[in-house]
Each structure stands twice: as structure tokens, then as C-alpha cells.
Amino acid sequence: MQRSDVTRDDGTWVGLSLDVRDRRQPELCVFSTGPRLLISQLSRPVLLAVVEEPLQGVDFWRTDEYRSFVPPLRADVGRALSGSPQRWAHRFARYLIDSPGSPLHEGRWLLSCESPLPRWRHAATSHAEYWSSMLVEGHPDGYIDWFLHSTSFEVLPLRPMPGPGDSRVKAYRKQVREGTLPPVLLWRVSGLDCHLILDGHARLAAAIAESVEPPLLQLHRTVPHDDLAARIDDAVGFYEDELERFAELRAVHGPTVPDGAATAGPQLTRLLHDLNTAEQPTWAWPLPGGEEQWHHITREVTTGKGRLPPAIEPEGGNGPVAKAPTVK
Incomplete structure (x- = not known):
């Protein structure tokens, strides 16, 4: 992978351009079959979703299988890199390319500190209130409302957000007050029209608890x-x-x-x-086995989990089924 810094004419650092070669299918992958989506990490289903007609939102079911590919970030690293999104971007780029479970595939990407998310906060709205409102609620199921949040590109956690009393959140709250909090890593997925949290659930929770704007690094595809x-x-x-x-x-x-x-x-x-x-649409791969396979996977991950949203309800209900084929 080749890395190059992207700056404005005045020298202001914008982000890190990543030129990825010989990586045809990522280990954190979006699959599609019609209006149905599957996000899989290392062959484990992470998120099942159905785009609602007429394109007003997305019903989703989130498993507990997502694992961050970023190792725990120690406090001394936070202090050493504090205030430098450029240095953080180079560090995260190394994890993105070297660690299993990353969404990178061949093409050009941008890892940028200029996320559009902070721009929409009204001055009279506190950071805690704003960022809490931007989080998509619901576990294991929920709804991404495109009608209510048109173009605001909400933030979808890939696992439940920890509460303010969580030990990790308490530790990060101290870093928030010191100004050394590492950035939250987001991945803009156009098929869901929202940002997924790749790493930093506890850090975002800490920023919300302290009512400060969280430092962000956003990953998206650019012109190939x-x-x-x-x-x-x-x-x-x-x-x-x-x-x-x-x-x-x-x-x-x-x-x-x-x-x-x-x-x-x-x-x-x-x-x-x-x-x-400029952002380019997220690539999605055709799901092997199509809609039938999507329903197989849905039955496997939701059996015994209670009543499902109608859009996620697999064909044939939630009764016992044979083990679904693994997505490769």
C-alpha cells in the first residue's frame, strides 16, 4: 500500500490517501442481494439489513460478532500523538492494511479528519445532546431513518455502546479532560447511508459523557x-x-x-x-447463493432471539434450520 498526505493549497492537512493493490475482497465485506445487505467480517455475519421501499430507511439486525482490528490504544500513545490527526491517520493506516478484519480492498481511499458530522450541530445544542442524537439506537435490531435524518449520515455502532460507568469509558473520560483522546475511526458505507464505528465505541461514549466534540478519522473510497x-x-x-x-x-x-x-x-x-x-460509493459484492443464502444466514443468527422486525423475519419463520453455509 502506498500512502500520501493530502493537503490544501495553504498546507492544511486534510487526510491520508491510501492506494491499495492486490486486495480484491476485504475481510470486512459488504454483500448484497436485491434490497438485502450483509456485512461479514472474517466469514462471520456482523450486520443484516433490508433497505425499505420506497427508500425511506433500513431495518437492521446486528450480531455480536464484530471485532475491532485496532489493538487497544494505551494512554501513553494517546499522549504522544495528541493533537496530531495526521500522525494518528498513519498509525490507523498501518492497522487497516496489516490487521485481519479490515474493510480495505484494492483502490484509492481517504482517511480524513474532515468528517461532515460535526458541521450539523447547532450552536445551541450541546455536544452530548448532538452526538447522542446521531447514534442509531437499537440492539440487536433497529432502524436507520433516511426520511427523518436525510443526508445527516448517522453513526451506527457495530456493537452496543458502553455506558458512562464502563471501566474503559471512565479511563477515556480522563483522556478527554487531558485532551489526549485518540480519534474514533468511522467507515462511511453508502449502502446504509451512515457511518459505521470501526474502532472507538468507548472513546465516543467518553466524549459524549464529557460533552465534547470527539476527534474523528473517517474512511471512504475515492476516485480509483x-x-x-x-x-x-x-x-x-x-x-x-x-x-x-x-x-x-x-x-x-x-x-x-x-x-x-x-x-x-x-x-x-x-x-x-x-x-x-471526493467520496465514491461503497463497493458491495454479490452474495453467493443470493436471497436464499441471506435467509439461511438470518435464520442461523436470529433463531431463539425473540420476535424479529418484519423486514428481517426470515422466510419460514424462526424455527430450527440446518446450519447455514459460511460466507466466503
């Missing part, structure tokens, strides 16, 4: 290499066309017409920056 050169050519072509258009206007109306560089130059800069940062 196959498209990058063509899109750069398009952006440069647009810039050249604009300069030519202004030149023609100057030839007719005289030198009072600007040469266009002051307008086209910043546009070109924005276009080139977006090619390194």
Missing part, C-alpha cells in the same frame, strides 16, 4: 486510479477552455475583460482537490 487520469484531463481541459473563452471575449471587447485566470484557476484547484477527497 483507472478514472483519475481521465478526470484530471477533463479538469485541465475545462480550465483551458475557460481561458480560451475569456481570450475571445478580450479580443472583441478589449483589455477591460479579465483573462479568466482568477476565475478558472480556483475552479481547477477545487476540481483537482476533489479528485483526492
